[in-house]
Amino acid sequence: MPHYPFFATTPKAMEAVLxxxxxxxxxxxxxxxxxxxxxxxxxxTAYRxxxxxxxxxxxxLLLGTFEVKSQDDLYYGVKKINWFEHMRPEDSFAVSFSAKNSEVITHSHFGALKVKDAIVDQMRAKFHKRPNIATDRPDIRVNVHLQGQSAQLSLDLSGESLHRRGYRDITIQAPIKENLAAAMLLKSGWPEIAKAGGTLVDPMCGSGTLLIEAAMIAGDFAPGLLRDYYGFLGWKQHDSACWQAIREEARQRKLAGIDKLPAIVGFDRDRSSINAALTHIANAGLQHKIHVERRDIGDAEPAAGWPPGLVICNPPYGERLGDxxxxxxxxxxFGEILKARFNGWKAALIISDPELGFRxxxxSQKPVTLYNGALECKLLRMNIEPEAFFIPKAKTAEERISRAVEGSQQPTDDRAGAEMFANRLQKNLKKLARWARxxxxxxxxxxxxxxPEFAVAVDLYQAEETWVNVQEYEPPKSVDPFKADRRLAGVLAEIPKVLDMNRENVFLKIRRKQKNTDQYEKHGEAGRFHVVEEDGCKFWVNFxxxxxxxxxxxxxxxxLRIQQEAKGKRFLNLFxxxxxxxxxxxxxxxxxTTTVDMSNTYIGWAKRNMALNRLEGAHEFIQADCLEWLAQEAAQPYCRQYDLIFLDPPTFSNSKRMETVFDIQKDHVQLIAQAATLLDAKGVLYxxxxFRRFKMDHEAxxxxxxxxxxxxxxxxxxxxxxxxxxCWxxxxxCTE
Known part of the structure; x- marks a missing residue:
């Protein structure tokens, strides 16, 4: 039997498994x-x-490669193949065409038409009869991939994607493709677990794809055995006897393996998903081999007789499903359930957001990159054992508040400390309230x-009602996180009492050492803004x-100083x-005025603040990297001139124009010099x-x-x- 060159396609990141x-x-x-x-x-080999x-x-099946520098090159390159060796005049065919980095053919439909014309013209010239075009299950499918100027011409022996096993016919929300499910199982060690008799549980089984793929792997069940259509079945060179022998061998292997399946179980809370899973299991001929039932994730647990094995699932990613x-x-x-009920098992799940896995x-072991469609995901693989357990840190203010309040059953020393905090807050309030009035x-x-024990900042905002913004400074690693939570609970409990206000109006932020983009990152989606006043100005604030x-x-x-000095002046606000x-x-x-900031969000916020104060006139808003904008403006022969500039840069920042990270201590000289270039001869720059350790370099x-x-x-x-x-x-x- 002659040998041929072939190419197998697979989703990105699954090449090694393939x-x-x-x-x-x-x-x-x-x-x-x-x-x-x-x-x-x-x-x-290809049939297998x-x-x-x-x-x-x-x-x-690779038929040939040729160079495509013009549209005619594509036509004649395809026409060089003797298509009578592959099809009959009365046969049907379809063309799949893709192009990448081609300057000649950029439209896939046009490329497919050129390929079709070449085949039809050749067959019609020889037999005075043209083959039919059939997009649904043609006798043969021709595949052309154009990469730059190099075209690869092939016959698609699969006919349609091999991930379509033939058992799934009900579409539910967020399905996972069959070959991705198989890759998850293979990378999670399911073949070895199944051979050892281990159980598989999918607690969020949806329409049952992972369950069926797991049964096929464990039962030596060829995934293509259910299909009745392949691209090679109508191919003129198809070896029917060889195919039937390979298919019969697969049937015998299935019969031998299907009765030796370990326990494979799926749960889902959605009735329609369970119904879909039952239909798919029946379509696969696996009735009574896979157990599924309607059960909430909170009720997922192994039966007494199930040997420990693998818990695997495709949970919601948070991309489209749910809040x-x-x-x-x-x-x-889910993590709490795994710890409590599946000790000694292995677990695997595919996620798109690493933060969700942290929850x-x-x-986990080193994550495996996989793609669910175009979405990059990570396959997490874990051993469910106490040595691997940890308590995730709170990531949102709401979660931290909730945890702290739950921990408010405080020991006596914590309650005494909370009272000390309340007394200090009351003392400060008495003094500062008089000053504020x-x-x-x-x-x-x-x-x-x-x-020191209560390392928080408490800011009071008063308008039509009172709000409190609490910022907790991240405690050092030497402090017990549970003790820090209890202290925080005390703070949050005492503030509404001392200030005589609603608990709902107290907001918590966890202040950590910031990365250079933290100021611009959103921490929530509530979208609630409130108006406060300061020295005759109104501002939108968000807690x-x-x-x-x-x-x-x-x-x-x-x-206030800027307000008092601004009359009749041109003002620049950087960062x-x-x-x-x-x-x-x-x-x-x-x-x-000119207002410059890199964030569209904050530029929009600044415009809203101006509109809130009904301030109209020559007010310019520029969304740009301030470092780049300032460098470009200062380099102009006749640069802009301002009478008053406010320069309040971050401590650290990234800038494309710099080879290293912007550091206020290292780079303040250049920054101030550039800003001064835009300063009028008698102007003032603030x-x-x-940065607490900042030292101004006067000599430079x-x-x-x-x-x-x-x-x-x-x-x-x-x-x-x-x-x-x-501030300087x-x-x-030198003035003129």
Whole structure:
């Protein structure tokens, strides 16, 4: 029997599993490629690959390759093949065409028409009869893949994708393809577990795909045995006797293996999913071999007689199904069930969000990358044993509050500590409330880690009602997390009492060492904004969706100073955040303002703040990387000029124009120099940073008068923490 070159396609990231399968099926010269593998063998090898591969999509018989520099090259390249060797004039055929990086043919439909014309013209010229075009189950299917200028012409021996086993005919929400399910099982060690008699449980089985694929693997059941159509069946060179022998061998192996299946069980809470699973199991001829029942995830547990084995599932990803928090809660609940009821088992599940896997509280092996369609996923594989268990940290304010409140049954020493916190908060409030009334301040800090044991900041926001924003500084690793939670419970319990307010108006944020993009990351989706006032200006604030509320309270004095100095001036606000300094400048009578920030969200927020104050005029909003924008503007021969600039950069940031990470200490000289280039001869630049170890390099900035005004810009409510920020007033020393 002659040997042929073949190519097997598979979903991306499944190439290694495919190559191992091909090796076991007797393929030779296997060479992995992206989303597939080339191999050699005779027709029997190709037939076995079509019948037995659990991970392949298609098996292609390579007919030839040729160069395509024009549309005619494609036509004549296809026409060089003697199609009478492969089909009869009365046969039907279909064409699959794909192109990548081709400048000649970019439309797949046009390419398919060219291929079809070449075949039809050749057959009609010889037999005066043209073959039929049939997209549904043609006698042969021609495949052409054009990569740049190189075309590969093949016969598709599978006819239709091999993942279509033939048992699934009911579509439910978020199905998983059969070959992806098989890859999950193979990578999770199911063949070895099944041989040892281990049980398989899918507690979220949906329409039963994982269950059926598991039974096929354990029962030596060829996945293609249910199919009645292959692309080679109508091929002129098809070896029917060889195929029948291979198929009969597969039938005998199924008969021998199907009665030796271990326990395979599926649960699902949805009645329609269970009905679909039962239908698919019957279609696969596996009635009474797989047990499914309607059961909620909370009721999933192994029966007494089931040997430990594999728990595997395709849970909701949170991409399309359900609420994000609901999905996170499901994973946490699932992890608790695995720990409590499946000790000694193995577990595997496919996820798209690593954070969801973390919620399980079970350490996993190195994740395996797989693709569910175009969605990149990770296959987590775990040993369910106490050594692998951990308690996930709270990731949201709501979760942290919930945990803390649940832990409010506090020991006596914790209750005493909470009372100390309440007394300190009451004392601070009495002093600061008087100061706030006298200065018409409505948003201010009333507590800032005054007691080391209670390392939180408490900010009060007052308008039509009162809100409290609590920021918990991340405790050091030496502090017992449970003790930290109990202390937090005490804080959250005492604040509403001391302030005589609703508990629902107290919001918690966990403040960790920030990455350079944390300021711009969303932490929630509540979308609730509230209006507060400051020195005649109104601002939108948000207590739930972001790490910060939209208003830095410690910058209150510098914003007022900008308002008082802005009349008739051109104002530039760099790293503008929500544009609060711009609002103050406009309120103070600035004739023009420019607001620059890298975030579309915050630029939009700044515009809303301006609109809230009904401030109209020459107000420009620019969404850009401030480092890049400033460098470009400063390099212009006739750069923009401003009378008043506020520069409040982050401590660290990434910038495409720099080879390294922006560091305020290392790079402040260049930053201030560039900003000063945009400063009018008599203008003023206010530079601020909250980097506590910052040192201004005066000597590296000649020609500038730099005055430290930090003490004057730290407000009364932050007096306990004078290093909350540093601020300088900068002017050019040489004026014209």
């Amino acid at each position: 190559c191992e399968e091909l090796k076991q099926l007797g393929a030779a010269n296997i060479k992995p490629a992206i989303a597939g593998a080339a191999f050699e063998g005779n027709l029997a 690959a079509c019948l037995w591969s659990r991970t392949a999509n298609r098996i292609l 994000t928090q609901e999905t996170a809660d499901l994973y946490q609940r 399980l509280g079970i350490r 006298q200065n018409q301040v409505t948003c201010y800090r009333v507590y800032d880690a005054d007691l 739930e969706d972001y790490l910060d509320t939209g208003l830095f309270l410690d910058h209150r004095p510098i914003r 503008a955040y929500t544009g609060s300094a711009t609002v103050h400048a406009a309120k103070g009578g600035a004739i023009a 530079f601020s940073t909250n 900035l000649p020609g500038l008068h730099i005055q430290d005004i930090s003490a004057a810009t730290v407000p009364e409510d932050f007096a306990r923490n004078p290093k909350i920020h540093y 007033r900068i002017q050019k020393t």
